[in-house]
Amino acid sequence: MKHLIAPAAAFAALVAAGPAAAQGANEKINMVIAYSESECPVAKEGEVVVCEILVEEERYRIPSNLRYSDNPKNQSLARQVDQIKYVGDFGAMSCEPAGAGGFTGCNQKFVEAWAKDKSEAEAVRFGQLIEKARAERLSTIDEQAAAEQERVEMIEREYMQRLERERQGELPGEGQLPPPPK
Structure with a gap:
């Protein structure tokens, strides 16, 4: 088992060193965050472009590593x-x-x-609706009551005027002379 671990470790070190060794001293690394492939810049000679494409909905959000x-x-x-x-x-x-x-x-x-x-309960909402309907009904009741009151007062005035006319008028048989005695 020890014989397998050492070559595997050496191979992993060689693979990890590969990109670093391939990179020249004058190569420039450009790391870009983009939201579509069309936004990624094209690499020029002597330049390595690493383009991370994020979801469009993330464009205006705080970066995830800073959010939490x-x-x-x-x-x-x-x-x-x-x-x-x-x-x-x-x-x-x-x-x-x-x-x-x-x-x-x-x-x-x-x-x-x-x-x-x-x-905040639903019953409160219903209570508010009931109160509103009651207020609307009461507003028309006042108008109806005022109209009814005016009609009753008019009937009473007419009745009182008729009674007064009847009091002022002659009684039946009052203006005639009594019949002669026989």
Whole structure:
């Protein structure tokens, strides 16, 4: 086995050294990132062009080797604020298993989560639609009620005017003389 490892290692070293040995001292290496083969430049004499073709959708994105980083400087400000928000969040009203009174904040967090879910639930949307329909209906009810009120008041005025005319008028048989006695 030892006899096979040594020749294999020597062969690997020779293959790895091949391109470096073939490269002349005056050859220039041009490394290009392109998004189609037509963008790759043609190699000139004494020049080696290495063209990496990326997907077109990646053209305006941050390079993948820079996208993911654990460096704290690369975190958004919102994430940093969220992390600071919970620093020292222990003790009473904290909803933590450790510390005196840590359990007391759990109920508050459950209530806050419930309220958030309730405010964003589908039923809220239906409630808003129902409220809108109710407001539209009530706006026409006011107009209808005002028209009905005006009609009733007109009927009452006509009735009162007729009663007044009847009071002012003569009663039947009032203007005639009584018949002579017999």
